[in-house]
Amino acid sequence: SGCGTFTFLSSVVAAVSGLLMGYELGLISGALLQMSSILALSCKEQEIVVSSLLFGALFASLTGGFLIDRFGRRLAIIIASSLLVLGSLLLLPYESYGILIVGRIAIGISISLSSIATCVYIAEIAPQHRRGLLVSLNELMIVIGILFAYISNYAFASVSHGWKYMFGLVIPLGALQAIAMYFLPPSPRFLVMKNKEEAARKVLERLRETSDATKELTVIKSSLKDEHQYSFLDLFRSKNNMRARMLVGLTLVFFVQTTGQPNILFYASTVLKSVGFQSNEAASLASTGVGVVKVVSTVPATVFVDQVGSKTFLCIGSSVMAVSLVTMGLVNRNIHVNFTSVCRSQSPEDFFLQRPVNLADVTNGSLKDLFASMALPERLSFDTQRSPAFARTGELNGTALAGGKSTTGSHMESGEVPVVLKWLSLASLLVYVAAFSIGLGPMSWLVLSEIFPGGIRGRAMALTSSMNWGINLLISLTFLTVTELIGLSWVCFIYTIMSLASLAFVIVFIPETKGCSLEQISMELAK
Numbered sequence: 001s002g003c004g005t006f007t008f009l010s011s012v013v014a015a016v017s018g019l020l021m022g023y024e025l026g027l028i029s030g031a032l033l034q035m036s037s038i039l040a041l042s043c044k045e046q047e048i049v050v051s052s053l054l055f056g057a058l059f060a061s062l063t064g065g066f067l068i069d070r071f072g073r074r075l076a077i078i079i080a081s082s083l084l085v086l087g088s089l090l091l092l093p094y095e096s097y098g099i100l101i102v103g104r105i106a107i108g109i110s111i112s113l114s115s116i117a118t119c120v121y122i123a124e125i126a127p128q129h130r131r132g133l134l135v136s137l138n139e140l141m142i143v144i145g146i147l148f149a150y151i152s153n154y155a156f157a158s159v160s161h162g163w164k165y166m167f168g169l170v171i172p173l174g175a176l177q178a179i180a181m182y183f184l185p186p187s188p189r190f191l192v193m194k195n196k197e198e199a200a201r202k203v204l205e206r207l208r209e210t211s212d213a214t215k216e217l218t219v220i221k222s223s224l225k226d227e228h229q230y231s232f233l234d235l236f237r238s239k240n241n242m243r244a245r246m247l248v249g250l251t252l253v254f255f256v257q258t259t260g261q262p263n264i265l266f267y268a269s270t271v272l273k274s275v276g277f278q279s280n281e282a283a284s285l286a287s288t289g290v291g292v293v294k295v296v297s298t299v300p301a302t303v304f305v306d307q308v309g310s311k312t313f314l315c316i317g318s319s320v321m322a323v324s325l326v327t328m329g330l331v332n333r334n335i336h337v338n339f340t341s342v343c344r345s346q347s348p349e350d351f352f353l354q355r356p357v358n359l360a361d362v363t364n365g366s367l368k369d370l371f372a373s374m375a376l377p378e379r380l381s382f383d384t385q386r387s388p389a390f391a392r393t394g395e396l397n398g399t400a401l402a403g404g405k406s407t408t409g410s411h412m413e414s415g416e417v418p419v420v421l422k423w424l425s426l427a428s429l430l431v432y433v434a435a436f437s438i439g440l441g442p443m444s445w446l447v448l449s450e451i452f453p454g455g456i457r458g459r460a461m462a463l464t465s466s467m468n469w470g471i472n473l474l475i476s477l478t479f480l481t482v483t484e485l486i487g488l489s490w491v492c493f494i495y496t497i498m499s500l501a502s503l504a505f506v507i508v509f510i511p512e513t514k515g516c517s518l519e520q521i522s523m524e525l526a527k
Contacts (some may be wrong), residue, residue: 004209010184011122011134016177017114018138022145030153031163052101056108058469064113065462073121074186080114081178091167116461123449124187128517132305139442140298147291189454223519230456240526249464252444255502257471260495261436297437309514310443317439318503322496324432329492331425450513453522
């Protein structure tokens, strides 16, 4: 009732933005291996290539909200898809470092703009009892996109100029989405904001498959009448509890990042290698294995969110994350992993295979900079998409670093690590990934799309999105430094504390919104 085929199809087409976003974020780790060789990129240049997408995303998240509220959610998605196509096309004919940066910035702007616009658009066209399912489709598409990126990296790893195929694969899909969105209706709430009530009525009747949408239209009008006079600065004032709502949104995004998902995911193959998995096992597991776990875990969250509620899923996710992180920390304490040595002993392998390296540069910490710079958003998960030559790299672990001493040591030999600890470490990592994928992963963005008034929803989402990208960059760039100082097990324990803090925060501050209309939620929160 109220969620017909047309509403579902409109949501799926909009959620293709999530697929494109996940693909672009998961892609770079594999593409960079080839590009660094072909373009002879230095460590700093590789750092800038990876970071350029993030800076584009940050820029779009700061400015995109005004575009979404001024010109509409649908138009913003069309612009974002077109920009993704243009950015990708720019990368194909040229083999230039400068062009690469410009193309990646354009793609960063595109995925950031589309991620905000898509959540808002779907939330506004969805009926209240199906909103959770439809908005969470976007997160499901993101994790599917990551999985496709891993598969693409693996498929084209040994192909000449394979990185061009990797970048080119999104072009037809982006173009199709832009064309399809043109034929879909604008958000009825946006039409009411622009005083196009008759058009909004027709859109609602089409979306709800009913001949009379007067009741819902009246509710939207009365709600927007109060909301339309919001200015951006009202987000920081006490009027209608806006400051409190903004703080709830920003804190939720803060916990998405500080519970460690981006870094634990990015360094998963390193962690697994350090607890005794051979390089091929770790690489294949890190790419497709974790990708599959993310997809499989996101499905039940998406399907049952409207029955169970986003708050319940957030509580379950944070609790399970805390348990799995404690387990991971205890296992790593018992194995006595020298994490920094492990990660540094692996990383030159790709360098030696791709291009000559000055060993003085390596020991000066330039690789640390490279690793740190590449641990960007959650979706930039792993630098593990190796070429077939990766199979040989196990033999290269040796005396490259740490003053010429071998850093591969006993903990790199799988036989030295008890089998129970080895598999316990793997199990806890996969449980941690799964817990994030049913909790903070999809549910945070659902809550954010619900708690702000329609008249300022785009700008509020953009502000929380910029906080998301910004904290992500900060935490990722400090991960190696912190790990060197206190050790991997203590990093896991810190993430455990943050997971427990997020659980307490959700219980106290996050409202249960299942079954409520956006207008009801806004009225309740205004009190």
